Amino acid sequence: MKKLLSVTMSVVIMLSCMLFAVPAQAATQIKENQTVEVVFQRNTSLKQTFTYTMPEGGYFYYKVVPKYSIFYDIDGIPHQDTGLYLPETKITYNYKEYGKTSVFYGSDWRSPSYCFKKGAKITISLTDYTDSSTESYYDLTVYFKKTKNFESENNNSKKTADKLSLKKTYTGLMMDGDIDYWVFTAPKTGKYKFSVAEINEGYHNTFYAYKGSKKVKSLYIGGGDGYKTLYKAKLKKGQKIYVKLTDGANGEMYKIKVKKA
Numbered sequence: 001m002k003k004l005l006s007v008t009m010s011v012v013i014m015l016s017c018m019l020f021a022v023p024a025q026a027a028t029q030i031k032e033n034q035t036v037e038v039v040f041q042r043n044t045s046l047k048q049t050f051t052y053t054m055p056e057g058g059y060f061y062y063k064v065v066p067k068y069s070i071f072y073d074i075d076g077i078p079h080q081d082t083g084l085y086l087p088e089t090k091i092t093y094n095y096k097e098y099g100k101t102s103v104f105y106g107s108d109w110r111s112p113s114y115c116f117k118k119g120a121k122i123t124i125s126l127t128d129y130t131d132s133s134t135e136s137y138y139d140l141t142v143y144f145k146k147t148k149n150f151e152s153e154n155n156n157s158k159k160t161a162d163k164l165s166l167k168k169t170y171t172g173l174m175m176d177g178d179i180d181y182w183v184f185t186a187p188k189t190g191k192y193k194f195s196v197a198e199i200n201e202g203y204h205n206t207f208y209a210y211k212g213s214k215k216v217k218s219l220y221i222g223g224g225d226g227y228k229t230l231y232k233a234k235l236k237k238g239q240k241i242y243v244k245l246t247d248g249a250n251g252e253m254y255k256i257k258v259k260k261a
Contacts, residue, residue: 027049027050027051027123028048028049028050028051029050029051029052029053030050030051030052030124030140030142031052031142032052032055032060032142032143032144033141033142033143033144034141034142035139035140035141036050036139036140036141037137037138037139037140038126038137038138038139038140039135039136039137039138040128040130040135040136040137040138041130041135042130042131042132042133042134042135046127046128046129046130047125047126047127048125048126048127049123049124049125049126050123050124050125050140051121051122051123051124052121052122052123052124052142053119053120053121053122054115054116054117054118054119054120054121054122055118055144055146056118056152057146057147057150057152058115058144058145058146058147058150059113059114059115059144059145059147059150059173060113060114060115060142060143060144060145061110061111061112061113061114061142061143061145061251062091062110062111062124062140062141062142062143063109063110063111063139063140063141063143064086064089064103064109064126064138064139064140065109065138065139065140065141066082066084066085066086066103066104066105066106066136066137066138067082067137067138067139068080068081068082068084068136068137069081069082069083069084069130069134069135069136069137070134070135070136070137071133071134072133072134073133082105082106083105084105084136085102085103085104085105086102086103086104086126086127086128086136086138087102087127087128087129088100088101088102088125088126088127089101089102089103089111089124089125089126089127090124090125091111091114091122091123091124091125092122092123092125093116093120093121093122093123096177098112098114098175098176098250099111099112099114099250103138112175112250112251113145113173113250113251113253114173114175114250114251115150115151115153115173115175116153117152117153117154118152120153124140124142126138126140147171148171149168149169149170149171150170150171150172150173151170151171151172151173151180151182155180155181155182156178156179156180156181157179157181158181158183158242160181161181161182161183161242162180162181162182162183163182163183163184163185164182164183164184164243164256164258165184165258166187166258166259166260167259168257169255169256169257170182170255170256170257171253171254171255172245172253172254172255172256173251173252173253173254174205174245174248174249174250174252174253174254175248175249175250175251175252176248176249176250177247178245178246178247178248179244179245179246180244180245180246180248181242181243181244182242182243182244182256183240183241183242183243184240184241184243184258185238185239185240186235186236186237186238186239186240186241187237188237189234189235189236189237190234190235190260190261191232191233191234191235191260191261192232192233192234192235192241192258192259192260192261193229193231193232193258193259193260193261194209194229194230194231194232194241194243194256194257194258195227195228195229195230195256195257195258195259196219196221196227196228196230196243196254196255196256197221197225197226197227197228197254197255198221198222198223198224198225198252198253198254199223199253199254199255200223200251200252200253201223201224202223203222203223203249203252204220204221204222204223205220205221205245205247205248205252205254206218206219206220206221206245206246207219207221207230207243207244207245207254208243208244208245208246209230209231209241209242209243209244210241210242210243210244211233211239211240211241211242212240216231216233217230217231227255227257230243232261243256
C-alpha cells in the first residue's frame with residue numbers, strides 16, 4: 001500500500017511539473033539591418049534572447065525601441081500606453097556581459113559598438129517584467145558597419161598583432177577589458193613616425209610603443225586632441241615596432257597610421 005501511494009504521489013508531482021513549467025526559449029538568429037518585433041505577452045518568458053554572428057572587417061551595435069504596451073483591465077478591455085521602458089538589455093560573449101542597461105520610451109537609445117572575432121556567436125538579451133494583464137512591444141535592430149583597415153580580433157598579444165603598413169590609416173575599437181596589439185615591420189632602413197588619435201569625445205586612453213620587449217614610449221590622449229605623435233625613430237630594415245592599447249571602455253574608437261618621418 002505504501003509503495004502504491006509513493007508511486008501515485010510521484011506521478012502527481014511529475015504531472016504538476018509538466019503543467020506549470022515554463023519552457024526555455026531558444027535563442028533566435030538575427031542578422032544585420034533586420035528589425036525584429038519583440039513581444040512580451042502574458043504567459044511568455046521574461047527574457048528573450050537573440051544570437052548574432054560576427055562578420056569580418058567592422059563593428060556592430062544594436063538599437064532597442066520601446067513602442068507601446070497594452071494593459072487589460074478587469075473586464076478584459078485592452079488599453080494602449082506608451083509610458084513604458086525595458087528594464088534590461090545586454091550582450092553576452094564567452095560568458096562575459098557587456099553594456100547592461102535599461103531603455104526608456106522615446107530615448108533614441110543605441111548600444112556601444114562591439115567587435116569580436118569573425119564567426120563569434122554573440123547573445124543579445126532583452127528582459128521585461130510583464131504581469132498577467134500586460135503586453136509590451138519593442139523593436140530590435142542590429143547594425144553592422146564595415147570599415148576599411150579595421151582591426152581583427154583576437155589581436156590581444158604580440159603573436160596575434162594586426163599588421164601596420166605605410167600610407168594606410170587603421171581603425172580599432174576598444175571594449176571593457178580589451179587589449180589590442182599592432183605591429184609595424186620596417187620595409188627598409190629609415191625614419192618612421194607613428195601617429196594615433198582617439199575618436200570619441202569624452203574618452204581617453206594610453207598608447208604604448210614597444211621595440212621588441214622594451215617599452216620606448218607612451219602617450220595619453222583624449223577625444224578631440226586630434227592626431228598625436230606616439231613614436232618617431234630611425235629603424236633598420238626588418239625591425240618591429242608594436243603598438244599596444246589596454247583597458248579601454250566599451251565603444252572606444254581610435255586610429256593609427258605610420259609614415260616616413
